[in-house]
Amino acid sequence: MELRKAEGVVDVFKTVMLVYIGGPITVVGIITSILSLLMFKRDTATSASTRLLLSAIAVVDILFLACCFIFWTIRGIFGESPAFAAFMDSPFVYGFLFYVCNVFEMVRNWLIVVLAVERLLFFMKPLEFKSIWCLSRVRGIIIAVILLSLLVRLPVLLFGIAKHDSHLDQGVTRTTRLIHALTDCLVLTTLPVTVMIVLSTLTTARVRAMIEMKRQVRKPSETPKEEKKEAPTAATAASGCPSSGDKPNAQQKHHRIIKILHTVLITFIIFCSPAVLTTSVHAYVAFHNITSGPVELASKILSPISNAGSLLNSTSNFFVYIIQSRRYQRIIVEMLALDRCGFKKLLKVTNKLSGSTNASD
Known part of the structure; x- marks a missing residue:
């Protein structure tokens, strides 16, 4: 009896998290992702390959959020209608929606890893970066990530269909559920988070090494005054860093890059950490074929938290993007005509700083 009451509370919690909280978050996310796309289109300073990657992430965000809005919010709001519920819970409709939501989520996570x-690569190979990270190669990487995600997520489609088709053998449902849970645990959450931590650590170490190297090169005792106005070296020019006369600006720029990397990493880990725990519990439940009890209940509680x-x-x-990049602040102010609504001072400040393009933008 107590277990049934607990399951009722969990169902209410799931509805609140995915419908009443998740719904508004989804709408805001779709709007901001569309703004991101428009912002990248207006950005002429960033390389075409980087803009393509950022735009791909924004498009995937839009598609993922739209599918989740249909799958969770719309189903939750209109679920009491028998005809609508029968349509949404039919094996192929449910299976397809469940499949595309999982595909877009995996594509998003791995495209963020590609961005890392x-x-x-930008800081490890500054001179060869443009030739290595060309537009055609980035396009190929994006296509490869999408195709691999479609392939890896096929068991999810089978699980979604088997879950709502009573004619299929229960063994199919259990097997596909286990594959889905293990894929979530390893490929969707744990591996991307681990790779992101490693890449961000290496990038931070590389940036700090560059700061130290430039500090050694620019010692006043070793650099004559008449040479301070010379053109920057090839490595400095390729990395977008200022010349020796701009030492304070260079250090500020590098520290800002490290701050941005940390922000991206921390944001990704914070929002992925519930999913790491949830998918681990789901994998345990699926492996031991647990259908009731405290562990199954914990799995149901964690699921809407990780989804949110x-x-x-x-x-x-x-x-x-907006908080960390002054150039994107300027673009969004101009794009939304916020300079006419009391944001002229902000636009003036960002215009002064937009003359020199750096890696963090």
Whole structure:
């Protein structure tokens, strides 16, 4: 009796998290992702390959949030209608929606990892970066991530169909559920988070090494005054860093890059950490075929929390760009005509700082 009451409370909690909280988050995320797309289109300073990658992430965010809005919010609001519930819970409709939601979520996570690879490559190979990270190669990587996600997530489609089709053998449902849970645990959450931590650590170490190297090169005792106005070296020019006369600005720029990397990493980990725990519990439940009890109840409680975290993950990207990049602040102010609504001072400040393009933008 107590277990049934607990399950009723869990159902209410799930409805609140995915319908009443998740619904508004999804709408905000779709709007901000569209703004991100328009912002990248107006950005002429960032390389075409980087803009393509950022735009791909924004498009995936829009599609993921739209599918989640249909799958969770719309189903939750209109679920009391027998005809609508019968349609949404039919094996192929449910299976397809469940499949595309999982595909877009996986594509998003791994494209963010690809973005971290790009940042590391930029600082490891500044001279060869443009030739290595060309538009055609980035396009190929994006296509490969999408195709692999579609392939890896096929068991999810089978699980969604088997879950709502009573004619299929229960063994099919259990097997596909186990594969789905293990894929979530390893490929969707744990592996991307681990790779992100490693890449961000390496990039931060590389940036700090560059700061130390430039500090050693620019010692006043070793650099004559008449040479301070010389053109920057090839490595300095390629990395977008100022010349020796701009030492304070260079240090501030590098520290700002480290801050941005930490912000992206921390944001990604915060919103993915509930999913890491949840998918681990789901994998345990699926492996031992647990259908009731405290562990199954804990799995049901954690699931909407991790789902809401995933929605916030897609919604947060726009705010990370805006908070960290002065150039994107200027673009969004101009794009929304906010300079006419009391934001002229902000636009003036960002215009002064937009003359020099740096890696963090």
